[in-house]
Amino acid sequence: MKLDHLDTVKRFYKFHKRLPSYSEMLKLFDFSSKNAIYRIIQKWIEEGLIKKDARKLAPTSKFFSLPFLGIIKAGFPILAEEDKNYLTLDEYLIEDPHSSFILRVSGDSLINVGIFDGDLVIIERSQQALSGDIVLAQIDREWTLKILRKDNQKKSYLASANPKYPPFFPRQELQIHGIVKAVVRKFN
Amino acid sequence: MKLDHLDTVKRFYKFHKRLPSYSEMLKLFDFSSKNAIYRIIQKWIEEGLIKKDARKLAPTSKFFSLPFLGIIKAGFPILAEEDKNYLTLDEYLIEDPHSSFILRVSGDSLINVGIFDGDLVIIERSQQALSGDIVLAQIDREWTLKILRKDNQKKSYLASANPKYPPFFPRQELQIHGIVKAVVRKFN
DNA sequence: AAGTCTAGTAAACTATCGTTCACTTTGTCA
DNA sequence: TGACAAAGTGAACGATAGTTTACTAGACTT
Structure with missing residues (x-):
């Protein structure tokens, strides 16, 4: 070439x-x-x-970026979208670089939301986490990455995204340190 | 701040x-x-x-990049690695920008390998795909994203990563257009 | 064959670049 | 309180930046 x-x-x-x-x-x-x-x-x-x-x-970002070709529907032909569409991953994934960091995930407790062992997650330090968010939390002083849930009494607890693990209710305290904003996985 | x-x-x-x-x-x-x-x-x-x-x-890349804090083992404390570790996603994910492009995945045929509906995949145009690679292929003229398999007679066919779909054997021809090198998913 | 584009050469111009030196102010710590 | 280091001022420097204008050779029309 x-x-x-x-x-x-x-x-x-x-x-x-x-x-x-x-x-x-x-x-x-x-x-x-x-x-x-x-x-x-x-x-x-x-x-x-x-x-x-x-x-x-x-x-410009066009200079860096990869062509974004469109959507592939499994079983259907490519729907090539607008001809000129470009994407820079850093820009796309990281909204607030200042308050973000990366962690590698170890374990299978989040496989049901498509976060596998070895994946990288981009976490944003954040004030407000909603029920359903995947959060970096400290539950009774122990760090973990789980799904935040709030029951009908508005009490917060943590759930895995893997049925083989039970939910975790904090004995004393639950601190949310950040919200998972994106996942990234590289093959090979 | x-x-x-x-x-x-x-x-x-x-x-x-x-x-x-x-x-x-x-x-x-x-x-x-x-x-x-x-x-x-x-x-x-x-x-x-x-x-x-x-x-x-x-x-430098340190200028751009996010702090890579280490590994979080579900259930265990953070293992913060070497203090100064930085990562730029574009650099990390895209090895050969020249022959790569991005596609959005639609459908659930790859959920078992952690590729969900709506995810972006980075595909590299490539000569040689191995059995087990996730490939962008044309099977009997129809485009699709599936797992490449080779049976013991070295015949190639395509498999979904979802048990509810059967494998696809090409009637006439199977063309491999690229290999999925990475997946990226943004929450919200 | 004449005319028009395209892509390159060559040279001159001003503005700004990053650097350096000598000096002054501010803050810290003994 | 005095001393020293750190952080900022101000002015001068040569080198290089990107721009502009004028010219030239080849390729493409018609």
Whole structure:
């Protein structure tokens, strides 16, 4: 597969975590006039891959992102949605980076909600957890990841998402430290 | 929660997709000498949040990433791993951005491998799929997302990960278009 | 064959970049 | 209280940034 100029810039970005300057692109593309670069950049700007503010280059999210092809209905053909749809996972999954962190899950107590042993969960420190939320909690001083439930007396307790484990009622106290906002699993 | 200088820069980055220049930081931090900025940047470089190459600033992955706190074993306390561990989801999940794309899954045929209705899957166009891989395939011209199996005669067929669906043997042809590399699910 | 696009070269320009040096203010700790 | 370090000011520096204009060679029309 041959690399065009955009691929070269993406490679540069991946390695350096920044866009190359015009003079750097001169070398990368083996050109000898900055004007050639200027024109190429203009084209990318029109295509929405790059933008400029205050005369400085910056990538757009289209630059980073993967094509989002559409929905696959098991048993049905692909419904390819709008042609130009792109997605950056970090942006999609993490709404408030400031108050979020990642944990690896060990154990099978949440398999029924599709959280498996080894999965990563993104947790947001949060004030208010609702019944049904999957929460990082401390129940009687012991940390755990479970589903928050409130019974009809509004008393909170924790439930597993695996029928083989019973619900946990706090003896003394139940502290909610965060809400699971997303799960992520990598195969292999 | 009060914003320190680093937070301000992160906000700027999130919005502009680039780091602010020294003069821009002057305004952001309300300083009046570039030297003050210079010193702050030096500190961030020592902390590994920012780096410089060819006199140009660039963030490191530590800059973007969420703290990876460790493993939570259901029923056991948090095992907080090494203090400084960071993770960027895009980098973690997508190995080859060039040949990857995203699809939203509709249907329950893969629930047993933890892929639910509405989840996003990251698919890599790939030459070689192994038995057991979850693949995007075309079986007798119909697109689907299933588990690839090979029987003892090395004949390929597709299986669901839901016992209520039978395996699919191709009448004429079976084309593998990609392998599912990761799943991602957002709550709410 | 003439005319028009496209993609590149070459050179000059200003603004801003990140750096450096010398000095001043503020805070901390003995 | 005095000393020292940390944090900020202010000004000057050369290097590089992105932009602009003018020109050229090849490819595509018609």
